[in-house]
Amino acid sequence: MDFNATFTAFHKDFKIDACDEVLTTTGLSVMDTRDSGGMSQLISHLPDSLLHQILLLLPLQCAAITSSLSKRWRSLFLSLPDLDFTSINENPKPPSFSSNSIYQLLSLRHHRDANNLRSLRFRTPITFTSLNSLIRLAVTHQVQDLDVEVTTKDYFNFPRWIVTSQKLRALKLKSAYPGFRLPPSSSIFGGFQKLTSLSLSLVILYNQPYLSDFFTDPNFPLLEKLALENCFGLKELRVCCRLLQEFSLKNSLQLDSLEVSGNNLHRLKVVSCFHSYSEESVVKINTPNLKTFLWNSNAVTTTVYFLDKLICLRKAFVGVLLLHQDINSQKQRLLTLLSELSHSYKLQLGNQSVEILSSKKGLVKNHLPPFHNMRFLELQTRFDRHNVQALSCLFKSCPMLNILLLKIINDQTSERRQWNNDLWDMSNSEIQYWESQTYEVESFLKNLEFVEIHGFLECENEMSLAIFLLRHGKALIKMTLRSSFLCRDNLRRQMIRSQLMGFSKASSKAKISFH
Numbered sequence: 065m066d067f068n069a070t071f072t073a074f075h076k077d078f079k080i081d082a083c084d085e086v087l088t089t090t091g092l093s094v095m096d097t098r099d100s101g102g103m104s105q106l107i108s109h110l111p112d113s114l115l116h117q118i119l120l121l122l123p124l125q126c127a128a129i130t131s132s133l134s135k136r137w138r139s140l141f142l143s144l145p146d147l148d149f150t151s152i153n154e155n156p157k158p159p160s161f162s163s164n165s166i167y168q169l170l171s172l173r174h175h176r177d178a179n180n181l182r183s184l185r186f187r188t189p190i191t192f193t194s195l196n197s198l199i200r201l202a203v204t205h206q207v208q209d210l211d212v213e214v215t216t217k218d219y220f221n222f223p224r225w226i227v228t229s230q231k232l233r234a235l236k237l238k239s240a241y242p243g244f245r246l247p248p249s250s251s252i253f254g255g256f257q258k259l260t261s262l263s264l265s266l267v268i269l270y271n272q273p274y275l276s277d278f279f280t281d282p283n284f285p286l287l288e289k290l291a292l293e294n295c296f297g298l299k300e301l302r303v304c305c306r307l308l309q310e311f312s313l314k315n316s317l318q319l320d321s322l323e324v325s326g327n328n329l330h331r332l333k334v335v336s337c338f339h340s341y342s343e344e345s346v347v348k349i350n351t352p353n354l355k356t357f358l359w360n361s362n363a364v365t366t367t368v369y370f371l372d373k374l375i376c377l378r379k380a381f382v383g384v385l386l387l388h389q390d391i392n393s394q395k396q397r398l399l400t401l402l403s404e405l406s407h408s409y410k411l412q413l414g415n416q417s418v419e420i421l422s423s424k425k426g427l428v429k430n431h432l433p434p435f436h437n438m439r440f441l442e443l444q445t446r447f448d449r450h451n452v453q454a455l456s457c458l459f460k461s462c463p464m465l466n467i468l469l470l471k472i473i474n475d476q477t478s479e480r481r482q483w484n485n486d487l488w489d490m491s492n493s494e495i496q497y498w499e500s501q502t503y504e505v506e507s508f509l510k511n512l513e514f515v516e517i518h519g520f521l522e523c524e525n526e527m528s529l530a531i532f533l534l535r536h537g538k539a540l541i542k543m544t545l546r547s548s549f550l551c552r553d554n555l556r557r558q559m560i561r562s563q564l565m566g567f568s569k570a571s572s573k574a575k576i577s578f579h
Contacts, residue, residue, distance in 0.1 A: 108136075112140060112143070115140050116140065116143070116144060116145060119140065119141065119144060120144065120145075120146055124147065124148055124149060127141055127144065128141060142169075142172050142173055143173065143180060145180045145181065145182040145183070146182050146183045146184075147169070147170075147181070147183070147184050147185070147186075148183070148185045149166055149185060149186040149187070149188075150185055150186065150187050162188065163186075163188045163189075163190045163194045163195070163198055164194070166186055166188070166198060167194070167197065167198050167201060170184075170198070170201045170202065170205060171201065173205060181202065181205040181206060181207045181208070182207075182208050182209060183207070183208065183209035183210070183211070183234075184202050184207050184209070184210055184211070185209075185210075185211035185212075186211075186212060186213075187212075187213040187214070187240075188214060188215075189214070189215045189216070190214045190215070190216060191216065191217070192216060192218075192220040192221070195212075195214055195216070195220065195223060196223050196224075196225065199212075199223045199225050199226060200223075200225040203225045203226070203228070203229045203231075203232070206229075206231040207229070207231065207232065208231055208232060208233045208234070209232075209233060209234040210226070210232060210234070210235050210236070210237075211234075211236040212236065212237050212238070213236075213238040213239075213240055214238075214239060214240065215239070215240045215241050216239065216241070216242065218242065219242055219243055219244060219245060219268055220239075220244045220245070221244065221245050221247070222237075222244055222245060222246050222247050224247070227247065227251070227252050227255035227256065228255060229255075229258075230257065230258060231258065232256075232258060232259055233258055233259065233260050233261065234259070234260060234261035234262075235259060235261070235262050235263070236261075236262075236263040237263070237264055237265070238263070238264075238265035238266065239265065239266040240266070241266075242266075242268075243266040243267065243268040243294075243296065244266070244267060244268065245267070245268050245269075245271070245272070246264075246267060246269065246272060246275075246278070248272070249275075249277050249278045249283065252278075252283050253282060253283065255283070256283055256284050256287075257285060257286070258286060259284060259286060259287055260286050260287060260288045260289065261287075261288060261289040261290075262284070262287060262289070262290050262291070263289075263290075263291040263292075263293075264291070264292055264293070264295075265292075265293040265294055266293070266294045266296075267292070267294065267295045267296070267298070268296055268297060269295055269296060269297040269298045270296065270297035271297075272297075273297050273298055273299040273300065273318075274299060274300040275298065275300065275301050275302065276300060276301075276302040277302070279301075279302070279303045279304070279305060280302075280303075280304050280305065281304065281305055281306055284305050285305075285307070286307055287305045287307060287308055288307055288308060288309045288310070289308075289309065289310045289311075290303065290305070290308060290310070290311045290312070291310075291311075291312040291313075291314075292312070292313050292314070292316070293312075293313075293314040293315055294314070294315045294316075295313075295315070295316040295319075296316075296318070297318055298316050298318060298319055299318055299319060299320050299321070300319075300320060300321040300322075301313070301316075301319060301321070301322050301323070302322075302323040302324075303323070303324045303325070303326075304323075304324075304325045304326065305326055306326060306327065306328065307326075307328055308326045308328060308329050309328055309329060309330050309331065310329075310330065310331040310332075310333075311324060311329060311331070311332050311333070312331075312332075312333040312334075312335075313333070313334050313335070313337060314333075314334075314335045314336055314337070315335070315336045315337070316336075316337045316338075317336065317337065317338065317339060318339065319337045319338050319339075319345070320338070320339070320344065320345050320346075321345065321346055321347075322334070322337070322346075322347045322348070323347075323348045323349075323350075324347075324348075324349050324350070324351060325349070325350035325351065325371075326350075326351055327351075327352060327353060328353065329351040329353065329354055330353060330354060330355045330356065331354075331355065331356040331358075332349070332351065332354060332356070332357050332358070333356075333358040333360075334347075334358070334359055334360075334362060335358070335360045335361055335362070336360070336361045336362065337362050338362055338363045338366045339363060345363065345366040345367070346366070346367050346369070347366055347367070347368045347369065348369045348371065349368065349369065349370050349371065350370075350371040350372060351370075351372070351374075352372035352373075352374070352375075352376070353376050354374050354376060354377055355376055355377060355378045355379070356377075356378060356379045356380075357374070357377060357379070357380045357381070357405065357408075358380075358381045359380075359381065359382050359383065359384070359401070360381060360382075360383040360414065361383055361384075361385060362384060362385065363384070363385050364384040364385060364386065364394045364397055364398055364416075364420065366397070367397055367400070368397075368400070368401050368404065370404040373407065374404065374405065374407050374408070375407050376407075377405060377407050377408040377409070378408065378409045378410060379408065379409065379410045379412075380405045380408040380410070380411050380412070381411075381412040381413075381414070382398070382401060382402065382405070382411075382412070382413055382414065382417050383412075383413070383414025383415075383416060383417060383444075384398060384414070384416050384417050384420065385416060386416040386419055386420055391420065391423045394420055395420050395421065395423060398417060398420050398421065399431045399432065402432065402433065403433040406433040406434065406435050406436075406437075407437050408435070408437065408438065409437055409438065409439055409440065410438070410439065410440040410441075410442075411435065411438055411440070411441055411442070412441075412442040412443075412444075413441075413442070413443050413444065413458075414444050415444045415445055415446065415473055418443055418444065418445040418451060418454060418455075419445075419446075419451075421454040421457070421458070422450050422451045422453065422454040432457055432458065432460075432461040433461065434461055434463065435461050435462045435465075436463065436464060437464070438462045438464060438465055439464065439465060439466045439467065440465075440466065440467045440469070441458065441462055441465055441467070441468055441469070442469040442470075442471065443455065443458070443468075443469070443470050443471065444471045444473060445470070445471075445472065445473065446472070446473045446474075447470075447472045447473075447523075447525045447526060448525070449494075449525060451525075452494065452497060452498075452525065452529075455529075456497075456498075456501045456504070456505065459501075459505045459508045460501075460504050460505050460508065462508055463507030463508055463511065464507070464511050465508055465511060465512055466511060466512065466513045466514065467513065467514045467515075467516075468512060468514070468515045468516070469516045469518075470515075470516070470517045470518065470526075470529075471518045471519060472517065472518060472519030472520065472521070472526065472548070473519065474519050474521060474548050492524070492528060494524050494525060494527075494528035495528045495531060495532065497528075498528055498529065498531075498532035499532065502536055509533075509536045509537050509538060509539075509570075510538055510539060511539055512533065512537050512539060512540060513539050513540060513541045513542075514540075514541060514542050514543075514544075515530075515533055515537075515540065515542070515543045515544070516543075516544040516546070517529075517530065517543075517544070517545050517546065518546045518548075519546070519548040520545040520546055520547050520548060521547070521548050522547075522556070522557060522560050527560070530543065530545065530564070531567070534564070534567055534569045534570070534574065534576075535567075535568070535569070535570055536570050537569075537570055537571055537574065538570050538571055539571060540569070540570065540571040540573070540574040541571070541573050541574065541575070542574070542575050542576075542577060543574065543575070543576050543577070544576075544577045544579065545576065545577070545578050545579070546579045547578070547579065561578055564576055
C-alpha cells in the first residue's frame with residue numbers, strides 16, 4: 065500500500081499548518097529536523113522508544129507530519145504504540161474521521177510491530193461491515209486497549225472479533241446511534257479471558273432482556289471494571305465476577321431486578337434506573353468490602369437488600385426520585401436503605417431524599433439508625449420550614465459528626481421568610497425550636513468542627529440554624545457562609561454579617577467566613 069497516498073488522505077480534511085507551533089515547541093518542526101546540526105541531530109540520535117514517547121505527546125496529525133522527514137521517521141510513526149484519532153481536533157468536538165483512512169493506516173504497520181499496538185481510539189460514522197473489518201485488523205495487530213464510538217445507519221451486532229481477541233485488556237464500545245446488540249452468552253464462552261475493563265453504551269436488549277449469566281466469571285474471569293450505560297429493554301441483570309472492583313450502571317429505566325455480588329467490589333454506582341411506576345423492583349447486593357456506594361435518580365419504590373453489613377463503607381450518596389404515591393411506603397424504603405449504610409464515614413443526601421424524610425406522615429425521628437462512624441454529612445435541600453425537623457433528626461443520628469455541608473436549593477417554590485429579627489432576639493419560633501433540641505443533639509454539638517452553608521440568603525431558617533450552631537457548637541472551628549447569587553441586598557447582608565461576627569459563641573476557636 066502506498067504510504068504517500070494514505071498520508072495525503074489522512075490530512076485531506078485537516079490543515080496541518082495548525083501543528084507548526086506544537087511541533088516547534090517540542091523541537092520537532094520540519095525545518096529544524098531536516099537541519100543537520102544542533103538540536104535536530106540530538107533528537108535524531110535518540111532511541112526509538114524515547115522518540116515514541118515524544119511523538120505521543122503530539123496530536124496524531126502533528127505526529128504524522130514528521131513521517132515525511134525520512135524513512136526512519138516514517139517507521140517511527142507507523143510503529144507508534146498508541147493511535148488516538150480523536151486527538152485530531154479537540155475544540156469544540158473531535159470531527160468525524162474517515163474509517164477508510166484509519167484502516168489504511170493500520171494496514172501499513174509492519175508485522176514486526178503487530179504486538180506493539182497498545183491502544184486504538186476513534187470516533188466515526190461507519191457501516192457495520194467496515195467496523196468489523198477495522199476491528200479485525202486491530203485484533204490482528206494484538207490491540208490491548210480499544211476505545212470506539214460509532215454512528216451507524218442501523219442496529220449492529222457486537223463485533224465477533226473482539227470476543228476472540230487474546231490480547232485485549234480494555235474495551236470501550238459506544239454507539240452514538242442507533243445502538244448495538246450483545247451476543248448470546250453461549251457464544252462468548254472462552255472469550256474475553258484477558259479483559260480487565262469493559263464499558264458498553266447504547267445496548268439494545270429488547271430480544272435479550274435477561275442477562276443473568278452474561279457478566280459472570282466463566283466469561284470475564286479477570287474483569288475489574290464494568291460500566292453499562294443506556295441499556296434499552298434490559299429487565300434483569302446479574303453481575304457476579306470475583307475480581308470486579310468497580311461497577312457503574314446508568315440509564316436502564318426498564319430494569320426490574322439487579323443483583324451484584326463480589327468480594328472485591330469497592331465502588332458501586334447506579335444512576336437513573338428502574339421504572340418509576342414499578343412496585344416490585346428489587347436490588348440485591350452482596351459486596352462485603354464495598355467502600356463507595358452511589359445511588360442517584362432511581363425510583364424510591366425500589367427495595368435494596370444488602371446481604372452483608374457494609375463495615376468498610378467510606379462514602380455513600382443517596383438521591384431518589386420523589387413520586388406522587390404513598391409517602392409512607394417511600395419513606396420506609398428510604399429508611400431501610402439508609403439503615404444499610406449506617407457504617408459509612410461520609411453520607412450525601414439529595415434534595416428528594418430530604419423531602420421524603422421531611423414528610424408529615426409519620427415521624428422520622430424514631431426510625432433513623434445511628435451513624436456512629438459518620439464524620440461528614442452533606443445535605444441538599446430547599447430548607448423550607450417543614451425540613452427543619454428532619455434535619456434535627458439527622459443531626460441526632462450523627463453523634464460523632466465533624467463536618468456538615470448544607471447546600472440550599474433556591475427556587476421559586478421555596479417557602480422561606482427573610483430574617484427581620486434582632487440577632488439576640490430569642491423569641492423567634494425557629495430559634496425556639498432549635499433551642500428545644502439542644503439536649504437531643506448534644507453529642508452532635510460536642511463534635512461538630514466545620515460547617516459550610518451554600519446558597520445562604522439570610523432567611524429565617526438558615527439564620528436560626530447558624531445562630532443555634534454558634535451558640536452551642538462547643539467544638540466549632542469554622543463556619544463558612546456562601547451567599548446565593550439571588551442575594552442582592554448588600555446593605556442588609558453587611559448588617560447581618562456584622563451581627564454574626566460579634567455574636568457570643570460557645571467555642572472560643574470558632575471563626576465565621578463569608579463568601
